[in-house]
Amino acid sequence: xxxxxxxxxxxxxxxxxxxxxxxxxxxxxxxxxxxxxxxxxxxxxxxxxxxxxxxxxxxxxxxxxxxxxxxxxxxxxxxxxxxxxxxxxxxxxxxxxxxxxxxxxxxxxxx
Amino acid sequence: xxxxxxxxxxxxxxxxxxxxxxxxxxxxxxxxxxxxxxxxxxxxxxxxxxxxxxxxxxxxxxxxxxxxxxxxxxxxxxxxxxxxxxxxxxxxxxxxxxxxxxxxxxxxxxxxx
Numbered sequence: 001x002x003x004x005x006x007x008x009x010x011x012x013x014x015x016x017x018x019x020x021x022x023x024x025x026x027x028x029x030x031x032x033x034x035x036x037x038x039x040x041x042x043x044x045x046x047x048x049x050x051x052x053x054x055x056x057x058x059x060x061x062x063x064x065x066x067x068x069x070x071x072x073x074x075x076x077x078x079x080x081x082x083x084x085x086x087x088x089x090x091x092x093x094x095x096x097x098x099x100x101x102x103x104x105x106x107x108x109x110x111x
Numbered sequence: 112x113x114x115x116x117x118x119x120x121x122x123x124x125x126x127x128x129x130x131x132x133x134x135x136x137x138x139x140x141x142x143x144x145x146x147x148x149x150x151x152x153x154x155x156x157x158x159x160x161x162x163x164x165x166x167x168x169x170x171x172x173x174x175x176x177x178x179x180x181x182x183x184x185x186x187x188x189x190x191x192x193x194x195x196x197x198x199x200x201x202x203x204x205x206x207x208x209x210x211x212x213x214x215x216x217x218x219x220x221x222x223x224x
Contacts (some may be wrong), residue, residue: 090154103153
């Protein structure tokens with residue numbers, strides 16, 4: 001079962017442009033997390049946003065959370081070629097503490 | 112440096128053989144997880160453990176087994192009962208389960224022929 005569903009599945013942009021990825025989930029959450037994965041590597045945690053927060057920033061990253069729509073978005077501003085990776089959202093499922101991941105958005109930033 | 116170590120990076124086995132994937136962490140985290148990743152499928156949870164000597168099945172536990180005898184270690188055995196074992200396996204840990212960020216190892220790519 002998947003708690004998060006990312007959209008789009010793939011995104012290709014030019015360096016300097018902004019990239020926006022969306023995540024929708026099904027059940028109530030404690031928090032929602034975003035991760036990044038470079039090809040063939042483990043995932044790296046980017047941001048955690050709690051259910052009572054609406055927006056969070058970290059450097060060039062901005063995450064929003066809309067619990068009424070059960071959705072979150074990740075914005076990467078002024079993208080760089082090094083941002084090329086897959087991005088995953090993950091959320092807890094109901095009252096469980098286990099994180100369930102979506103299928104990810106594959107971002108390609110062209111130099 | 113604290114982190115999670117998975118070994119080996121690549122593993123090849125013949126069909127019908129059991130194989131054990133290693134995962135060690137020195138982050139002093141209570142919770143540990145095993146995920147499987149297939150192309151286009153995202154991550155699927157195999158097993159997780161929130162405390163030593165205790166673990167729970169995830170969404171795709173059939174054909175896998177784990178142990179948690181030490182806080183630092185959470186080995187995964189892929190048994191011959193697993194119908195399609197070729198995949199990328201990721202181990203992770205966190206301080207307080209799903210309420211805190213997961214730290215991932217760099218994965219083990221298992222190929223069974």
